[in-house]
Amino acid sequence: MSDDGSQLALMPVAAVLGLGAVFSCLNLAFKLFASPARLATLKSRPFLVQSAVTFVMILAYGFVVGSVETATLATFSPHDILDVALSANATVVKKAYRKLSLQHHPDKGGDAAIFQQVATAYKALTDPVSMENYKLHGHPDGPQSKVMSFAAPDWLLHPTGVTAIVMLCMYLGGFAYLIYYLYLVGTGKTAALGAAKNPNGPPPAQVADMKHLQMGLNSRSSHMDVLWWLASAPSNLEISRNALAFIADAKAKKAEIGLDLSAGGGWADDADGDMSAEEKDRMEKERSAINSTTSNTEGSMATASIKLEGVDENVFGMKWMQENLKQTKAWPPKIDCMTKGSPSYLGALPVKNGKEINPLAMPEAQRNMTMMVQRLHAQFLQKKIMEKKTNLVRTVIETMCMFKMGMPSATDPKLIAMVKMAVEKQQGKGSAPCLEVSEASITTPDEKEVACNDQSMFKISAARKHAIPFTQAQVKMCQARGVDPKQALANYKEIWWVVLSVVKAEFTDGKVNNNEVLLACFPAIIKAIDQPNLTVQVKFAAPSKPGRYTFRAQLKAAEFIGADISKDIVVDVVATPKRDEGDTETVDDGDVVVVSPKSSLRQRKGGGGDAAE
Numbered sequence: 001m002s003d004d005g006s007q008l009a010l011m012p013v014a015a016v017l018g019l020g021a022v023f024s025c026l027n028l029a030f031k032l033f034a035s036p037a038r039l040a041t042l043k044s045r046p047f048l049v050q051s052a053v054t055f056v057m058i059l060a061y062g063f064v065v066g067s068v069e070t071a072t073l074a075t076f077s078p079h080d081i082l083d084v085a086l087s088a089n090a091t092v093v094k095k096a097y098r099k100l101s102l103q104h105h106p107d108k109g110g111d112a113a114i115f116q117q118v119a120t121a122y123k124a125l126t127d128p129v130s131m132e133n134y135k136l137h138g139h140p141d142g143p144q145s146k147v148m149s150f151a152a153p154d155w156l157l158h159p160t161g162v163t164a165i166v167m168l169c170m171y172l173g174g175f176a177y178l179i180y181y182l183y184l185v186g187t188g189k190t191a192a193l194g195a196a197k198n199p200n201g202p203p204p205a206q207v208a209d210m211k212h213l214q215m216g217l218n219s220r221s222s223h224m225d226v227l228w229w230l231a232s233a234p235s236n237l238e239i240s241r242n243a244l245a246f247i248a249d250a251k252a253k254k255a256e257i258g259l260d261l262s263a264g265g266g267w268a269d270d271a272d273g274d275m276s277a278e279e280k281d282r283m284e285k286e287r288s289a290i291n292s293t294t295s296n297t298e299g300s301m302a303t304a305s306i307k308l309e310g311v312d313e314n315v316f317g318m319k320w321m322q323e324n325l326k327q328t329k330a331w332p333p334k335i336d337c338m339t340k341g342s343p344s345y346l347g348a349l350p351v352k353n354g355k356e357i358n359p360l361a362m363p364e365a366q367r368n369m370t371m372m373v374q375r376l377h378a379q380f381l382q383k384k385i386m387e388k389k390t391n392l393v394r395t396v397i398e399t400m401c402m403f404k405m406g407m408p409s410a411t412d413p414k415l416i417a418m419v420k421m422a423v424e425k426q427q428g429k430g431s432a433p434c435l436e437v438s439e440a441s442i443t444t445p446d447e448k449e450v451a452c453n454d455q456s457m458f459k460i461s462a463a464r465k466h467a468i469p470f471t472q473a474q475v476k477m478c479q480a481r482g483v484d485p486k487q488a489l490a491n492y493k494e495i496w497w498v499v500l501s502v503v504k505a506e507f508t509d510g511k512v513n514n515n516e517v518l519l520a521c522f523p524a525i526i527k528a529i530d531q532p533n534l535t536v537q538v539k540f541a542a543p544s545k546p547g548r549y550t551f552r553a554q555l556k557a558a559e560f561i562g563a564d565i566s567k568d569i570v571v572d573v574v575a576t577p578k579r580d581e582g583d584t585e586t587v588d589d590g591d592v593v594v595v596s597p598k599s600s601l602r603q604r605k606g607g608g609g610d611a612a613e
Contacts, residue, residue: 012166017061078121097122231368240364390518416562430469435462494526495558507547
């Protein structure tokens with residue numbers, strides 16, 4: 001093969017087009033799989049333009065390679081190959097063929113390609129059909145021209161001359177760019193580089209969201225309009241769509257199994273009491289097999305551990321929220337931009353089959369809007385939750401924590417250990433949230449004992465063992481970023497939920513009640529990052545029946561799994577003295593004189609004070 005003429009000019013061009021197309025395809029694949037919003041990236045203008053350019057480069061490469069291949073085949077000359085004159089007769093041709101075939105035969109150490117070329121040349125000068133093809137098309141096998149060829153030819157796999165120089169330069173350039181890009185990623189400068197290239201250019205998903213908001217919002221928009229256009233933003237709909245797809249998939253898996261996959265405990269175990277030993281053993285084996293089968297789901301969590309509304313008992317979901325919001329007439333919400341006669345009305349809704357299409361009927365939009373509205377009525381819904389059993393309240397708190405952290409479970413030991421290890425690896429040893437109870441008591445103020453119906457005081461104190469390591473880690477991070485730690489940590493907030501309940505009651509009449517009863521649930525907020533202790537006090541009504549009560553105080557982290565602590569407090573609640581009708585007593589508390597029945601006053605065992613409420 002010679003590298004002269006058109007071939008010499010086209011071969012480097014083919015090399016540039018081929019390698020350029022390969023690098024561009026790799027770049028497109030990286031952009032697509034590295035993007036958190038793949039669908040938006042796929043539809044973005046830069047991605048589509050680069051894809052079109054890459055496609056054109058591939059077509060151009062095929063055309064150039066086909067042209068070079070055609071030019072190469074057009075130089076076939078049987079007389080030159082056999083080294084005979086153009087006027088040589090059959091005898092001379094045959095003699096030359098035998099000589100060269102013996103010389104280049106593969107069995108005798110010759111080159112197979114040259115041997116094949118010699119055989120083709122001999123056929124072109126002796127075989128009638130091959131001779132006719134050679135005269136008409138320049139080759140004994142007929143037409144050899146190629147319009148396009150996408151295979152990698154030998155002259156690209158083993159380049160020479162200018163082609164080799166061009167390919168070497170491209171290889172070196174690509175390798176240098178890769179090293180430079182890895183350097184930018186390693187030093188965290190990729191974001192800064194993108195901002196320098198396009199300082200006002202947000203990601204494509206944000207661009208779509210901004211266009212959506214600009215289209216729907218105006219100076220007449222109401223508060224509910226703002227929530228609606230946020231809930232129906234393309235990126236938010238995509239997130240909700242993926243969540244609904246995941247829920248549907250989980251429900252389908254549970255339906256296929258055909259059994260209640262509840263993880264055990266709570267109400268699920270109540271039914272086991274009516275089973276025979278054989279039935280219990282069979283059920284336990286089935287549960288173990290099911291949990292083993294479904295242990296390879298996303299996030300390495302079993303499908304059985306995922307609680308779903310409509311499948312598992314006592315799960316708060318979208319339907320539960322909507323049903324309770326209807327009680328306050330908050331659902332369905334009145335969206336002004338879709339309500340005729342309102343100032344922000346945008347016009348008639350789309351019509352299908354003679355009926356208006358309500359955008360709120362879209363599952364993903366309805367889900368997002370439900371989340372928005374429930375946030376506005378959080379206090380009402382929280383009250384509804386508080387009416388449920390203590391176990392359910394704890395589950396709700398854990399669910400909120402899972403949602404904030406993006407974790408599929410709040411009780412899985414392996415996941416808890418992994419999260420703790422990740423936090424301590426990033427923040428330092430001992431920085432993961434950890435409380436240690438130093439004091440827990442239930443008393444009635446100014447009294448030596450707790451009596452029925454007293455306004456008692458619950459107090460719990462716990463040391464924040466993570467306060468110093470966590471604070472030091474945060475200060476160090478701020479200093480590394482050149483930020484004033486006092487200013488950066490001024491708005492710090494750490495929330496712990498306090499759950500107080502009665503888990504056991506042994507009454508004076510000998511009866512025992514093991515049903516857990518919720519007494520109080522509220523958040524305790526820490527605003528100083530280095531605060532060494534957490535102390536909580538709350539008033540509550542003491543039980544109305546005398547006996548020995550076991551109170552359980554729990555501190556549950558609102559934004560971290562595996563940090564919850566529990567403390568049991570045993571208190572003897574005495575009977576309130578019987579009221580003596582007609583007997584009254586005057587009590588002076590300093591400012592107000594209260595006249596009340598004598599028997600309604602608790603006798604002060606520790607001295608004077610105010611009357612008990």
